[in-house]
Amino acid sequence: MATTTQTIPQSLIYEEFGGRVYYRKGYRKVLLGLKTEEEIVGSSFLQGLMIQALVHFLKNLLPKKQFWVPTNEVGLHLRKNVNFSGDILICEKSKSPHPWTDTYTSLPPKFIIEVDVKIDAKAENEEEGGTEADYILQKSQELLTFGVEGIVWILTKSRQILVIRTHKNVEVYAWSESVPLFEDYTFCLQQILEDEEILPST
Template identity: 35%
Template sequence: MAKTATKWTLSEEERKKLLKVLTYEKVRGKPIYYRDYKKVLKGELPPEAVMGSSGLQAYLIMLLIKFLLSKLDEEKFILLSNELGFLYGKGSWRNLDIAVFEKEKVKPYLMQDKLIPVPPKVVIEIDTKADLSRYGSFEDYVHEKTQDLLDAGVEEVVWIFTKTKKVMVAERGKKWIVQNWDEDFEVLAGIKVNLKDLMEEVS
């Protein structure tokens, strides 16, 4: 890969390899790239710059993982994170920020270097790193991903939006709800989360 005064010059093979690295998700065979992936292809940004989380996103994920681990029955459930790859159909996989699985169902896949084909019971997403140029709006992407996950067997999908400080809760067979950060939402039976309280406890 050579660099001129204004841009990178990529061979076709190098471009394909880089696009593979920059693929955030794949839906029905079509890739969804990381946001600002074109800047990486032009040499304006390194891949890490578009693939990394913001401080707030990482902080919220840490708080939620810590809280959930203190509440979950470890005999029945296991929590996975770090943009876990969930394979839910031919040519379709999604990255998950936080996923709660039934331990016995996911156990056979935990030591394999592959995407996990078992649907989690609960998925929690915080914003997105996806390039949204193929969508009409951010909401279109959120709704598509949520419906895909529910159709694949996920029982509950929670979205946390840091800019608007809103939470969307979607459960299979129920009305989707959008609420404020200071309102409780339930993750599995009896485990209630309040983002405002969670953040104030450690501030």
């Protein structure tokens, strides 16, 4: 099996930072011929519905004249060889690039919401491997240094929500709890999913 970045297609790379390249979850099966690239690039149906429901909620919650809420793995260019993707960005219009740009943005959004981890945390070099928790913390620290005020991680398997807004603290919430974003803006994922009939009402 191919084990170097030169022999692994660029399309299987999800992000790169900290001197490491992070490949899309499932890329090893593509290299073995067990799956196609198309099978691992997309989100699950649940992830897609969840992101759609959150974007709809946020667009109604936040003042339209102040914020954009782009989605679809929006590209962020932090610096040379450090590029990220975000599921949902909350961007202040006054601090965002012109909307008709066709490149990654190098300006930090106010908040980022991620639904699950989409990379294979295990490095090609076993000695450099890590865990999904390592990836969450390292990516969040990079984004905070970049200027993002906070990162929300929604984990579907454990039904937990992590909010990271400083280099020292991680807030943990259940789906049923109200999660603070910034100012007085909050969201309750359980309620959003019930309202959209993605989850049955309790």
